[in-house]
Amino acid sequence: MAETLRNPVPCHKPFAIRHKLLQILMDIQDFLIQGEGREEDKRQAWDLFQQAYEQQMKRELEEAVNLYKKSLATHPTAEAYTFLGWTYSWMGRIDEAIDECRKAIAQDPDFGNPYNDIGAYLIEKGEFDEAIPWFQKAIQAKRYESPAYPHLNLGRVYERKGNWTEAIDSYKKALALDPNYALARKALGRLVSSLN
Numbered sequence: 001m002a003e004t005l006r007n008p009v010p011c012h013k014p015f016a017i018r019h020k021l022l023q024i025l026m027d028i029q030d031f032l033i034q035g036e037g038r039e040e041d042k043r044q045a046w047d048l049f050q051q052a053y054e055q056q057m058k059r060e061l062e063e064a065v066n067l068y069k070k071s072l073a074t075h076p077t078a079e080a081y082t083f084l085g086w087t088y089s090w091m092g093r094i095d096e097a098i099d100e101c102r103k104a105i106a107q108d109p110d111f112g113n114p115y116n117d118i119g120a121y122l123i124e125k126g127e128f129d130e131a132i133p134w135f136q137k138a139i140q141a142k143r144y145e146s147p148a149y150p151h152l153n154l155g156r157v158y159e160r161k162g163n164w165t166e167a168i169d170s171y172k173k174a175l176a177l178d179p180n181y182a183l184a185r186k187a188l189g190r191l192v193s194s195l196n
Contacts, residue, residue, distance in 0.1 A: 034077050034108070045075035049083070056087050065091075078108035085117060094121050112137075112144025119153055128157050148178040152187065159191060167191055 032042050052067030068084040071077075085100030098121050101114035119134035135157070138150035155170030168191060174184035 035075065037075050041075045045071045045077065045080070048074060049077075049080050052080075052087075053083060056083070056090070059090075061087055061091050076103075076107055078104040078111040078114065081107060082111070082114045082117060085114065085121075089117075089121060089124075094124055097121050108143070110142040112139075112141030112147065112150070115141060116144075116150045116153065119150065123153070123157065128160060131157055146178075148174040148181050148184060151177065152181070152184050155184075155187060159187075164191065164195060 032039060034042070048067050048071035052064045052071060055061075055067060056064035064087045065084065068080055068087065071080045072084070081100045081104035085097040085104070088094070088097040088100060098118055101118045101121070104111060104114035115134050115138035119131040119138065122128075122131035122134065132154065135150040135154040138144060139147060139154075141147075151170045151174035155167045155174065158164075158167035158170060168188065171184050171188035171191065174181055175188065178184070
């Protein structure tokens with residue numbers, strides 16, 4: 001669920017946006033339809049996931065990790081792996097964050113968030129070229145409610161590499177998908193004005 005190259009929260013949307021996204025994207029139904037298993041286990045996993053998320057937002061990161069792991073042990077979901085990875089990224093444990101995103105992809109290859117997050121984590125590691133295919137996979141993902149984010153990230157990578165045309169195109173695509181996306185509008189305006 002990483003959005004930008006560098007925010008106060010490394011590579012991720014601000015808390016309010018992420019929380020709103022969680023409310024929009026996830027509900028108990030997401031857990032009930034994923035994978036095999038008993039509905040009771042899925043409901044318990046959902047409750048643990050919600051508790052983990054609350055602890056993460058309070059910056060109680062070790063507790064969040066423990067709760068995400070309990071959720072995954074009860075009923076594994078791509079969302080829980082992705083959010084566990086996000087928590088690890090807050091802890092500066094980027095390689096572990098990437099590992100969790102890979103588990104999320106194995107759980108549900110159609111879920112776009114972990115592809116974008118891997119790209120964002122690679123950017124944190126300074127591995128810009130390696131990040132590009134992950135953003136491209138995020139863009140192609142069938143289940144991704146925020147496809148503007150990987151376009152923005154891809155634009156930022158292209159901009160850093162001096163590929164102005166590709167960067168402008170990526171920012172425009174982000175805005176086409178979300179006309180109210182302030183970060184994309186700002187990035188596009190900044191780049192265009194710097195080239196004039």
